[in-house]
Each structure stands twice: as structure tokens, then as C-alpha cells.
Amino acid sequence: MREGTCVDTCKDMLDAMxxxxxxNEFMDxxxxxxxxxxIFVAGTDTTTSTLEWAMAELINNPEAMRKAKKELEETIGC
Incomplete structure (x- = not known):
């Protein structure tokens, strides 16, 4: 293990950076x-793409859309 690494002590990625x-003075x-x-933007971009894909699939599959709506109504009442 390299000197100064925090594998066991770092709580999260920010702590590691x-x-x-x-x-390392380069990492200011x-x-x-x-x-x-x-990292934040990359996460929001993939989430957006996944939601867009899921909605397109539901629109193209009315039976799956009905099932999803029914599950939502039964679970959270919307």
C-alpha cells in the first residue's frame, strides 16, 4: 500500500480526494x-437516460403501463 492512502480511514470519495x-499539489x-x-453530472445524466428509456418502453407497451399504474395505485395511492 502506498504511503498516505486512506483505504481504511476515508469515509467517502471527497475524503479520499x-x-x-x-x-499532491496538482490535486488542489x-x-x-x-x-x-x-461525478454529479455523470450520475444525473445516466439517471435521466434510464428514466427516459423506461418511459418510452411503458408508452410502447400499454399492458406494462397499466400494470405499473395499478401497482402505484395499490402501493402509494396515486
């Missing part, structure tokens, strides 16, 4: 900010 920034707070934003 902050730890790396202490050892600005880079951490940009990396965090990239």
Missing part, C-alpha cells in the same frame, strides 16, 4: 471541485 490533495481544491461536479 482531500487526503490526496495533502500529498479547484480540481476537487471540478471532479465532484463531473
Amino acid at each position: 482531500l487526503n490526496i490533495s495533502k500529498l 481544491k479547484n480540481m476537487i471541485h471540478h471532479l465532484s461536479l463531473d
Whole structure:
């Protein structure tokens, strides 16, 4: 294991990046900010794509749409 890594002590990715920034001047707070934003945007993009695909499939399959609506009504009453 390399010196300064926090495999057992880091709580999350931000903690790991902050730890790396202490050892590497290239990883400054600005880079951490940009990396965090990239990760967030990547997550929202894939979520959006997945929801769009699921809705298109439901629209193209009326029986699946009816079943999904029924499950929602039974579960949360909407």
C-alpha cells in the first residue's frame, strides 16, 4: 500500500480526494471541485437516460403501463 492512502480511514470519495490533495499539489481544491461536479453530472445524466428509456418502453407497451399504474395505485395511492 502506498504511503498516505486512506483505504481504511476515508469515509467517502471527497475524503479520499482531500487526503490526496495533502500529498499532491496538482490535486488542489479547484480540481476537487471540478471532479465532484463531473461525478454529479455523470450520475444525473445516466439517471435521466434510464428514466427516459423506461418511459418510452411503458408508452410502447400499454399492458406494462397499466400494470405499473395499478401497482402505484395499490402501493402509494396515486
